[in-house]
Amino acid sequence: MSKRILLVEDEKGLILTLTDRLIKEGYTVETASDGDTGYQRASTEAFDLVILDLMLPRKNGFDICRDLRQKSIQTPILMLTARGQVVDKVVGLKLGADDYVTKPFEMMELLARVEALLRRAPIQNNPSSYQFGVVSIDFQRAEVMRDGLPVELSAREFKLLKYFIEHRGVTISRDELLNEVWGYDAMPSTRTVDVHIAWLRQKLEPNPRHPQYILTLHGLGYKFVG
Numbered sequence: 001m002s003k004r005i006l007l008v009e010d011e012k013g014l015i016l017t018l019t020d021r022l023i024k025e026g027y028t029v030e031t032a033s034d035g036d037t038g039y040q041r042a043s044t045e046a047f048d049l050v051i052l053d054l055m056l057p058r059k060n061g062f063d064i065c066r067d068l069r070q071k072s073i074q075t076p077i078l079m080l081t082a083r084g085q086v087v088d089k090v091v092g093l094k095l096g097a098d099d100y101v102t103k104p105f106e107m108m109e110l111l112a113r114v115e116a117l118l119r120r121a122p123i124q125n126n127p128s129s130y131q132f133g134v135v136s137i138d139f140q141r142a143e144v145m146r147d148g149l150p151v152e153l154s155a156r157e158f159k160l161l162k163y164f165i166e167h168r169g170v171t172i173s174r175d176e177l178l179n180e181v182w183g184y185d186a187m188p189s190t191r192t193v194d195v196h197i198a199w200l201r202q203k204l205e206p207n208p209r210h211p212q213y214i215l216t217l218h219g220l221g222y223k224f225v226g
């Protein structure tokens with residue numbers, strides 16, 4: 001089934017070019033040309049992705065993003081902005097946007113990001129439990145058992161493991177893990193990711209030196225297979 005994208009943008013030219021191109025790529029595209037309409041549609045209809053301009057009449061992209069997340073609407077959001085300042089990026093991601101493209105952008109770049117966001121949408125939104133090998137996880141109780149014995153995971157390790165499971169089979173970069181699991185508050189380095197993954201492997205892998213579940217893909221990041 002074709003993926004449904006909501007494009008919230010007020011520049012007529014850009015609406016036409018983007019709609020045209022996205023339809024050619026096989027997506028179904030709906031548009032809203034002001035913030036109120038955009039918010040209304042994004043909060044009441046099912047979309048696979050929202051492409052959201054920052055500067056909009058009536059309600060800006062930041063407010064739309066924040067209000068959608070407050071209503072627990074988890075549709076992936078790709079923000080468009082003309083400003084391109086780092087502070088905007090940080091604010092946008094904190095408010096719940098998933099990715100960010102600065103205008104003017106290359107169409108290929110935008111399409112690549114659209115595709116990436118659609119691909120990484122959780123396969124299963126809220127799994128209540130999951131099992132791989134001798135490891136079983138109860139997400140509601142935040143409990144992990146290995147061979148029937150409890151495993152102590154820190155809150156961060158648990159979040160990391162959950163993210164891997166929700167995106168199993170997908171290559172995930174260190175930067176993505178930092179954004180998704182750490183957020184922008186802590187400003188840790190990608191080395192932090194590696195350290196936490198080493199700890200997870202120690203606790204969960206049968207042979208941490210030769211991991212079979214949390215794989216390293218050199219130059220790309222990590223992939224969970226389980």
Ligand code: CA
Pocket residue numbers: 009010011053054055056
């Ligand atoms: Ca605009």
